[in-house]
Amino acid sequence: MSDGERVVLVVDDEESVAEGYGLWLSDGYEVRVATGGAEALDLLDDDVDAVLLDRRMPGLSGDEVLAEIAEREADPRVAMVTAVDPDFDIIDMPFDTYLTKPVEREQLLDTVDQLLALADHDDTVRERFRVAEKKARLEQRKAPGELADSDAYAALESRLAELESETEETVGEMDHDTFAKTVRNL
Known part of the structure; x- marks a missing residue:
C-alpha cells in the first residue's frame, strides 16, 4: 500500500459488479476485489479502511462475512x-x-468518502451515524404502521435519542469550523 492511500475492499459475487465498483474507486483508493465471502476474509487485514459488502452470495453470505469482521474485531x-x-x-x-x-x-x-470520514470520529459519533442510517433505511422501506408495531424499531429510536444527547455534548465542545467540517464530511 502506498503511504496515505486508503484501502477499500469490494465484495460481490457478481464479478462484473465487483470489478466495476473497483474501477470506479481505483483513482482515489487502493482497491481489493473479492468475489466471495471466503476470499473477502482472506483479503481483510488491518490495512482495510472500508468494505463494500454484498449480502446475498453463495458460500459465505455477506451477513456471515459481516459477523466475522465484527468477531475479528477488525475496524473497517x-x-x-x-x-x-x-x-x-x-x-x-x-x-x-x-x-x-x-x-x-x-x-x-460519496458513500466511501462518508465511510472514511466517519472512521475519523469516536465510537459514539460512529454509532449515532449507524443507528440513524438504519432508522432512515427502514423508514424508506416500511409503512408507518409496521414501524409503529415493531419493538425493535422503537428500541432503535430510543437508542438514537440517547446517542443524539451524548453527541450533542461533543458538538457543543467543538468550535464552529470543526463542527461545520464534521457535518460536511458526514
Whole structure:
C-alpha cells in the first residue's frame, strides 16, 4: 500500500459488479476485489479502511462475512451494497450504511468518502451515524404502521435519542469550523 492511500475492499459475487465498483474507486483508493465471502476474509487485514459488502452470495453470505469482521474485531467501516431490501433484521447488524442496488457511481464514491470520514470520529459519533442510517433505511422501506408495531424499531429510536444527547455534548465542545467540517464530511 502506498503511504496515505486508503484501502477499500469490494465484495460481490457478481464479478462484473465487483470489478466495476473497483474501477470506479481505483483513482482515489487502493482497491481489493473479492468475489466471495471466503476470499473477502482472506483479503481483510488491518490495512482495510472500508468494505463494500454484498449480502446475498453463495458460500459465505455477506451477513456471515459481516459477523466475522465484527468477531475479528477488525475496524473497517462497512457499507452493505445489495439487492436485498432492508428489513428489521438490519437493526442488529454491525454495518455503517446500507445501499440498495442498483448503485450509481457518484453514490458509491460519496458513500466511501462518508465511510472514511466517519472512521475519523469516536465510537459514539460512529454509532449515532449507524443507528440513524438504519432508522432512515427502514423508514424508506416500511409503512408507518409496521414501524409503529415493531419493538425493535422503537428500541432503535430510543437508542438514537440517547446517542443524539451524548453527541450533542461533543458538538457543543467543538468550535464552529470543526463542527461545520464534521457535518460536511458526514
